[in-house]
Amino acid sequence: MTATVDRTQTPEPAAPALHPRRWLALTIIAIAQLMVVLDATIVNIALPEMQHALEISDSQRQWVLTAYTLTFGGLLLLGGRIADYWGRKRTFIAGAIGFALASALGGLAWDGTSLFAARGLQGAFGALLAPAGLALLTVLFTDAKERAKAFAVYGAIAGGGAALGLLLGGVLTEYADWRWCLLVNIPIAAIAIFAAVPIVPESKAHGDTRYDIPGAIAVTLGLISLVYGLTKAAEPEYGWESGQTLGFLGAGAALLIVFLVIQRFSKNPLLPLRILLDRNRGGAYLSSTLTGAGLMGAFFFLTFYFQGTLGYTPVEAGLASLPVSAGVFISAGVASQLLPKLGAKPLMVAGAVLAAGAMLFLTRIGVDTAYTTHVLPGAIVLGLGLGFTFVPLSSLALVGVPQHDAGAASATLNATQQVGGSLGAALLSTFALNATTAYAESHLSPTADPRVVMGEAAVHGYTVAFAWGGGLLVVSALIITFLIKVRRSDLPTEGAVHVG
Numbered sequence: 001m002t003a004t005v006d007r008t009q010t011p012e013p014a015a016p017a018l019h020p021r022r023w024l025a026l027t028i029i030a031i032a033q034l035m036v037v038l039d040a041t042i043v044n045i046a047l048p049e050m051q052h053a054l055e056i057s058d059s060q061r062q063w064v065l066t067a068y069t070l071t072f073g074g075l076l077l078l079g080g081r082i083a084d085y086w087g088r089k090r091t092f093i094a095g096a097i098g099f100a101l102a103s104a105l106g107g108l109a110w111d112g113t114s115l116f117a118a119r120g121l122q123g124a125f126g127a128l129l130a131p132a133g134l135a136l137l138t139v140l141f142t143d144a145k146e147r148a149k150a151f152a153v154y155g156a157i158a159g160g161g162a163a164l165g166l167l168l169g170g171v172l173t174e175y176a177d178w179r180w181c182l183l184v185n186i187p188i189a190a191i192a193i194f195a196a197v198p199i200v201p202e203s204k205a206h207g208d209t210r211y212d213i214p215g216a217i218a219v220t221l222g223l224i225s226l227v228y229g230l231t232k233a234a235e236p237e238y239g240w241e242s243g244q245t246l247g248f249l250g251a252g253a254a255l256l257i258v259f260l261v262i263q264r265f266s267k268n269p270l271l272p273l274r275i276l277l278d279r280n281r282g283g284a285y286l287s288s289t290l291t292g293a294g295l296m297g298a299f300f301f302l303t304f305y306f307q308g309t310l311g312y313t314p315v316e317a318g319l320a321s322l323p324v325s326a327g328v329f330i331s332a333g334v335a336s337q338l339l340p341k342l343g344a345k346p347l348m349v350a351g352a353v354l355a356a357g358a359m360l361f362l363t364r365i366g367v368d369t370a371y372t373t374h375v376l377p378g379a380i381v382l383g384l385g386l387g388f389t390f391v392p393l394s395s396l397a398l399v400g401v402p403q404h405d406a407g408a409a410s411a412t413l414n415a416t417q418q419v420g421g422s423l424g425a426a427l428l429s430t431f432a433l434n435a436t437t438a439y440a441e442s443h444l445s446p447t448a449d450p451r452v453v454m455g456e457a458a459v460h461g462y463t464v465a466f467a468w469g470g471g472l473l474v475v476s477a478l479i480i481t482f483l484i485k486v487r488r489s490d491l492p493t494e495g496a497v498h499v500g
Contacts, residue, residue: 022140025200026150029133030157032096032192035185036126037161038168039068039103043119044299045169045318046178048307053178056112058436059234062429065300066227066422067116071123072130073418074220077270078212080131080411084205088135092200093193095129100189107183118182131411139203163325166299170318212270215262219270222255223419230426234433275401275409283483284396285416287348290476291389292417293424294355297469298324298362298382300425301432301462302375309367309459323376327383328390335391344392345484351388352477358382359470363463367455385473396486424472428465436461 043050043064051061083091102125106118137154141147172180229248232238238245263269276282299321306317335347361378369375397413439457444450 018142018146021199022146022150025140025196026137026153028192028195028200029092029136030153031188031195032092032129033133033154034157034161034164035096035099035188035192036130037157038165039122039126039182039185041162041165041299042169042172042181042184044303045166045307045314045321046173046181047300047303049173049178049314050115054109054112054115056115057235058433059231059429060112060116062300062425063112063116063227063231064119065296066425067119068123068126069296069418069422069425070223070227071120071220072126073123073415073422074223075124075127075216076131076415076418077408077411078216079127079129080135080408081211081268081270082128083132083135085211087202087204088132088139089196089200089202091128092132092136093196095125095127095132096189096193096196098125099129100186100193103182103185103189107179109179122185136200136203140201163322163329166321166325167315167318170313170315173314175315210268212262212266212268215259215266215270218255218259218262222252222259223422224252225249225255226252227422227426228252230423230430234430236437270408271412272408275412278400280396280400280484280486281409283479284393285412286479286483287352287389287476288393288413288416289420289423290472290479291352291355291386291393292420293427294359294469294473294476295386296421296425297428297465298359301428301465302362302379305365305375305459305462309455310371320371320375321379323379324383324386327380327385328387329383331384331387332391333387335388339392339395344396344486345480347388347392348396348480348484349477351385351390351392352473352480353385354388355382355385356470356473356477358385359466359473362466363470365459365463365466367452367459389476396484424469428468431468432461432465435464 047061047064050056050064051058056064079091079095099122102118102121106115106122109115109118134154137150138147141150168184169181172178172184225248229245229250229252232242232245232248233240260273263271263273276285302321303317306312306320307314312320331351335351338347358378358381361381362375365374393413394410397409401409436457439460440453443453443457
């Protein structure tokens with residue numbers, strides 16, 4: 001009888017893992033996560049003001065977004081490894097300090113180059129901060145029910161932060177200065193840092209602590225080279241056929257091939273290729289990349305349409321962007337309920353088709369068209385489509401993944417969204433600017449009002465970008481249809497959690 005009691009009590013050593021201040025630690029981690037998510041959208045509404053104040057060209061303005069998302073996405077996997085082996089609390093605090101300093105540099109930027117550098121540094125330190133925070137949650141909340149609640153809070157911050165960033169960016173730009181869209185991170189980071197020191201516990205993984213530094217350098221430089229090549233293609237003095245454009249595009253492609261080779265032979269790869277080679281996860285990552293490209297393109301060009309064409313104030317532009325976020329909230333809730341019943345594939349196909357249709361609807365905008373008839377319906381449907389796409393993607397990332405690869409698989413999904421957004425913004429900007437230039441050249445005449453023509457040319461460029469964005473989402477729908485074969489019963493009971 002005594003032996004039986006002893007056996008039943010052997011699992012009890014897990015109890016001390018329930019940290020007494022874990023919910024307070026969750027609050028601190030959520031504050032830092034909100035800062036990282038905010039920075040992906042808060043500058044969107046401020047972009048026209050930034051461009052004017054720092055004399056940034058149309059072809060280079062997308063670097064305000066892509067410098068952040070490229071370094072964040074490119075270094076995310078390395079940041080997760082550093083957090084595991086260097087110490088999650090230490091990495092979390094270091095990331096928050098670096099993020100605050102980079103934000104200060106951005107708020108004090110004196111030209112486009114200094115702003116782009118600051119945004120790149122923000123992304124790099126965000127790639128330390130975000131995975132460290134997520135790993136801390138995993139360690140702090142060992143009870144399944146509590147972990148589900150903690151991840152729900154974390155997910156709500158990730159989803160709501162994007163909407164809050166659009167609105168807060170408008171308020172700060174209009175009533176303070178665009179620089180505060182970056183400087184606001186300093187007090188937020190300070191609260192998180194000073195609270196984390198006494199409250200958040202340290203933890204780290206044991207084992208092989210070597211890092212794949214060559215892989216991280218190759219993939220980040222490769223992506224930057226690709227985006228720079230696309231930027232050159234948008235400049236009239238270069239174009240698609242120039243040596244510089246082709247050189248940067250070729251160098252970027254070569255570096256990405258080098259990255260894959262490194263992953264193939266490295267003992268500690270950033271991205272184990274076995275994660276990519278599964279057809280369901282591979283299809284999910286491709287779909288995630290294309291969806292990220294469409295989403296970034298929509299927000300980027302709607303910002304300039306609202307303020308440059310419709311004459312909205314920054315606050316009005318922020319409010320006008322919120323229906324996309326509202327659509328995401330609605331469909332994400334519905335998708336969470338339908339996922340166990342229908343499986344991932346039907347929801348993702350429906351989401352991609354809805355989002356593509358919304359982008360094509362937005363091609364109907366004009367210089368004098370009304371927001372309620374030509375933008376609002378498309379914005380809501382776009383949000384609905386994105387929600388139906390993103391929720392199943394989280395589960396697909398973990399289908400058939402061994403436990404030791406789960407973190408890398410989930411982080412890769414987030415990285416593909418960031419990288420897709422970066423490449424999408426650069427590619428669609430190039431198409432838009434080339435279309436704008438061609439329209440202006442063909443419509444300017446001695447009798448035409450140049451201001452009217454340039455206004456129409458800008459809107460024509462936006463519609464071309466929306467059309468290409470819709471095309472990318474159509475391709476995403478086709479990839480989901482033909483590549484993903486996962487069954488409803490294959491989905492994990494606990495979905496992956498996004499890092500940003």
